[in-house]
Amino acid sequence: MILGIAGLGLQTELWFSDDGYRKTLKLRSAVAEQRALNDTLRERNAALDAEVINLKQGVDAAEERARTDLGMIGKHETFYQVVPTSHTSG
Numbered sequence: 001m002i003l004g005i006a007g008l009g010l011q012t013e014l015w016f017s018d019d020g021y022r023k024t025l026k027l028r029s030a031v032a033e034q035r036a037l038n039d040t041l042r043e044r045n046a047a048l049d050a051e052v053i054n055l056k057q058g059v060d061a062a063e064e065r066a067r068t069d070l071g072m073i074g075k076h077e078t079f080y081q082v083v084p085t086s087h088t089s090g
Contacts, residue, residue, distance in 0.1 A: 015021050054061040066072040073079050 013020065051061075055065065063074070
């Protein structure tokens with residue numbers, strides 16, 4: 001009888017205490033979320049590493065970056081800007 005009560009007390013402690021099973025489930029969930037975030041960041045870092053290597057080794061990549069990010073044009077190129085006309089009804 002006393003052994004059964006002690007076992008029940010331990011089970012109650014396991015399931016309902018702050019350091020019991022619920023905390024374990026929360027920690028497992030947090031670990032899974034962190035692993036997913038780490039995978040995402042690992043992929044981003046790999047892409048950035050590849051871009052850095054490409055920029056260090058190739059002139060074409062640097063030129064493309066200058067065109068898209070900085071709006072630069074080449075020495076022997078001509079820049080055309082098309083401005084739409086506004087029609088006013090009168």
